[in-house]
Amino acid sequence: MYAAHFGLRELPFGITPDTSFFFGSPRSQEALNTLLIAARSGEGFIKITGEVGTGKTLLCRKFMATLGEDFVTAYIPNPFLEARTLMLALADELEVPLERQVDQHRLLKSLMQRLLDLARQGKRVVLCIDEAQAMPVESLEALRLLTNLETEKRKLLQIVLFGQPELNRKLELDAIRQLAQRITFHYHLGPLSPDDLDFYLAHRLRVAGYTGARLFTPAAVKGLYRASGGIPRLVNILAHKALMLCYGEGRQQVGAAHVKGAALDTVGRKRRLWPWLAGAGALAGMAASLAWTLTR
Structure with missing residues (x-):
């Protein structure tokens, strides 16, 4: 998947309760x-x-x-x-x-x-x-x-x-x-606070072997918090999808658009969080890009 692209040993945002990823907020x-x-x-x-x-x-x-x-x-x-x-x-x-x-x-x-x-x-x-x-x-x-x-x-x-x-x-x-x-x-x-979320992302990426520069832009982090409410499981789901979309575009940093696409694709998020995204066009484009990359 995207692990090698971002220099990761393993996927950082799984939803299984792996104690090695425990974040001491x-x-x-x-x-x-x-x-x-x-x-x-x-x-x-x-x-x-x-x-x-x-x-x-x-x-x-x-x-x-x-x-x-x-x-x-x-x-x-x-x-x-x-x-x-x-x-x-x-x-x-x-x-x-x-x-x-x-x-x-x-x-x-x-x-x-x-x-x-x-x-x-x-x-x-x-x-x-x-x-x-x-x-x-x-x-x-x-x-x-x-x-x-x-x-x-x-x-x-x-x-x-x-x-x-x-x-x-x-x-x-x-x-x-x-x-x-x-x-x-x-x-x-309770959920993560907005400040905790930035450290949470960095912690999981570090445990997964990431050693590069900032992977999620500040705008992406804000979008993740808005979409998830700081609920760790939702953060993981959205961050995982955002990384997939970023990888599909061949980029090295997750931006707000990737998070928006991930939120649009997540059950229960579309209507409440992103009403101004007309249809699924944005996600479809990203998905097509991902499919093209995987078949190259």
């Missing part, structure tokens, strides 16, 4: 510090919220990678599970040996025994649940009951809930008010 670094402090203090429940695309999954993986060897981590990416299935998923993550068709009593007993064994080894157990707003209320209550297990010093299981703002509304339900009261640390992950 003031907000994301503050969120990571909150997680680390909470985990090391031994609190039961921790909550991180943020809109779609603000980097919750990347933060989660960075958090787990940063914890030391005295921590055992479990990760559940899709918690839309009934309570028993959720317990089985946790048992699998903690490598708990179970008999086939194990009953609920033995399942819970085996889980608790594993937690006690790890505690005796000096290990702390942290369960990270992504997309927690999708978790059924009954499953949330089952997790709360698991956190009742503790020694005289600390909890045997800490749980970090990563979710969209809908999670806050779910936690307001009377049925799980006891869980909400146990959340002692929480942080809301």
Whole structure:
């Protein structure tokens, strides 16, 4: 694709949560510090919220990678599970040996025994649940009951809930008010600021191996912020497309026109952001240029 053209070892704006690209903006670094402090203090429940695309999954993986060897981590990416299935998923993550068709009593007993064994080894157990707003209320209550297990010093299981703002509304339900009261640390992950965005782009390009001069013009950066609202996932999508268009024209620097074309081509952006672009002519021209370059 365009990697060799710009002197990159890899594509810099992927949307997979690669921790090597983690950008320590003031907000994301503050969120990571909150997680680390909470985990090391031994609190039961921790909550991180943020809109779609603000980097919750990347933060989660960075958090787990940063914890030391005295921590055992479990990760559940899709918690839309009934309570028993959720317990089985946790048992699998903690490598708990179970008999086939194990009953609920033995399942819970085996889980608790594993937690006690790890505690005796000096290990702390942290369960990270992504997309927690999708978790059924009954499953949330089952997790709360698991956190009742503790020694005289600390909890045997800490749980970090990563979710969209809908999670806050779910936690307001009377049925799980006891869980909400146990959340002692929480942080809301917001979008990048306009100043952060420039550093964000430079950081990802540097990690990807870029060593040249400024790749995105100031006008392009402003256009990216306007089109994305500072949401990292949207920034990545738009920056990737803008680089493709720039490469298709054989240019070495991304300008505002490339960002406009990328925004026009992105679902949900066209009508609101670029009403003054008549039709798809601009993008079609760039795409034709890209196709011509690839077939030379």
